[in-house]
Amino acid sequence: MDGRGQIEAMAATPVPAWRASAQGLYEVLGALRHDLEARAAHRLEGWDGQILRHDFMPGAANLADYLALRRHDLTAFQAPLAALGLSSLGRCEGHVRASLDAVLAALARVLGEDGGAFPRPEAFAVPQARIGAQRDALFGAREGGPAARIMVTLPPEAAEGPALIDRLVMEGADCLRINCAHDGPEAWAAMIGHARRRATKSGRRVPVLMDLAGPKLRIATLEGDAKARLGAGDRVAILPAPVKARGGKSGKAGALAITLSHPEVMAHLAPGVPVSFDDGKLWGKVVEAGAERVLVEITQAPERGARLKPAKGVNLPGVDLAIPALGEDDLRALDFVMGHADLVGYSFVQTPADVVRLIEAMEARANGRPLPAVVLKIETPLALRNLPDLIVAAGGRLPVAVMIARGDLAVEIGLDRLSEIQEEILWLCEAAHVPVVWATQVLEGLLKEGRASRAEATDAAMSQRADCVMLNKGPYLPEAVGFLRGVLMRMDRHQDKKSARLGPLGLWRDGR
Incomplete structure (x- = not known):
């Protein structure tokens, strides 16, 4: 019987006494340990030749162990292990073999046997230190701040002078993000200049992430009543080119017609295909499809309706668009990025081949300079499925982090699955010793309106388990940085990733 069969058989067998329980656990976990070793070795063989960085090898090996374990x-087995006062393996992500070996050694002592030696303490401490070192190298180091670093997305006014960036850094920003989908090289250079001068004044690094736009599907043009609020039952025409440019008419008076940033995707649209606009504010489905027009009927909308605007995102969940992750606009942006950025954000990366193409494009522009680190933005179901291989393809060559890009990801996989998936991404990346960025709509109400909702405050607290938290643009950005910093600092007293810290409870101490 293989390790998995033994585990399933054990799960179906009652273990009434602690000694029988310990004996059964020792046997089944020993079989699992043997199975893990074989499967992890096989996976590492598949990654052979991709891992050129010696520093990444421990993370890759532990990732292979974790995938075999899970x-x-x-x-x-978790409750029986806990009943014996042992680890339930619920916090083993960063040190899988050491955790298993520690449990097996303890079970042997419980049974009075001379089991294997306990792992050395550094087997547990070193992986956590490695993740912390990578976090600091990529997103900045700050004494006296929260463990999770704060990344802020710079608005256009950050190019106008140093005041905004100075205030953001003073409030607690550790890393600055520039979205290459907006502004241009002149504004980017001004922002980075202000950032570098502020870093010199403060005596610490303030890394700059430049986020390539990628093949984000957007509304390119809009014709008709742009002020119209769409509700359920309304229809939108998707056209291959603007009507006015073709000298035609869009149809009935007031009807909305749009074109897409990638008009070739019209060929993938068929009746029944779901369509999301503006990160899920509007949902519809295709009711007619043809080469010259695709008609979408709105099925879900806010009570007051919602407007479509140029540059807003469009998602087609379940449709494989086969658009290259690195387009011509990205390559032009990369000409600037390579001389200025500390990190490159890779939007809509989906396959290891995408990673190879980015690295090759950076190498072609490096001119002897070291390559920036890569932040893999996970936004599609295919990227999720390929995440272990994406991490190895990037981390085997360069320092790497993963961003949970929750906006597009939620639309693509369904909002009901997002909480589950973001947890699994956190676990997988901890296993690989790779930092994680928690992104999209963090404190959105505070950023835009000056006040956070209770749900947003709770989300900000949950983000503390990541290594970096990203804030988007908004008129209240400095206030949001200060608020987030306070939340993260307080949460650091109670939580370290999945592990609860058992500090004293101040409110109820001494019988008060």
């Missing part, structure tokens, strides 16, 4: 359902 093939199994360990739920049935």
Whole structure:
């Protein structure tokens, strides 16, 4: 019987006494440890030749261990392990083999046997230190601040003078993000100049992430009543080119007609295909499809309706668009990025081949300079499925981090699955010793309106388990940085990733 069969058999067998429980756990976890070693070795063989950075090898090996471990359902063994005062393996992500070996050694002592040696303490401490070092190298180091770094997205006015960036850094910003979908090289250069001068004044690094736009599908043009609020039952025409440019008419008076940034995707649209506009504010489905027009009927909308605007995003969940992750606009932006950025954000990366193409494009522009680190933005179901291989393809060559890009990801996989998936991404990246960025709509109400909702405050608290938290643009950005910093600092007293810190409870101490 293989390791998985033994685990399933054990789960179905009652273990009434602690000694029988310990004996059964020792046997089944020993079989699992053997199975893990074989499967992890096989996966590492598949990654052979991709890992050129010696520093990344421990993370890759532990990731292979974690993927082998999580093939199994360990739920049935967690309560029996805890009842014996042992680790339930619920916090083993960063040190899988050491965690298993520690449990096996403890079970052997419980049974009075001379089991294997306990792992050395550094087997647990070193992986956490490695993740922390990568976090600091990529997103900045700050004494006296929260463990999670704060990344802020710079608005256009950050190019006008140093005041905004100075205030953001003073409020607690550690890393600055420039979205290459907006502004241009002149504004980018001004922003980075202000950032570098501020870093010199403060005596610490303030890294700059430049985020390539990628093949984000957007509304390119809009014709008709641009002020119209769309509700359920309304229809929108998708055209291959603007009507006015073709000298035609869009149809009935007041009807909305749009074109897309990638008109070739019209060929993938068929009746019944779901369509999302503006990160899910409007949902519709295709009711007619042809080469010259695709008609979308709105099925879900806010009570007051919602407007479509040029440059807003469009998502087609479940449709494989096969658009290259690195387009011509990205390559032009990369000409600037390579001389200025500390990190490159890779939007809509989906396959290891996408990663190879980015690295090759950076190498072609490096002119002897070291390459920036890569932040893989996970935004599609295919990227999720390929995440271990994406991490290895990038981390085997360059320092790497992963961004949970929750806007597009939620639309693509369904909002109901987002909470589950963002947890799994956190676990997988901790296993690979790779930092994670928690992004999209963090404190959105505070950023835009000056006041956070209770749900947003809770989301900000949950973000503390990541290594970096990203804020978008908004008129209240400095206030949001200060608020987020305070939340993260307080949460650091209670939580370290999945592990609860058992500090004293101040409110109820001494019987008060």
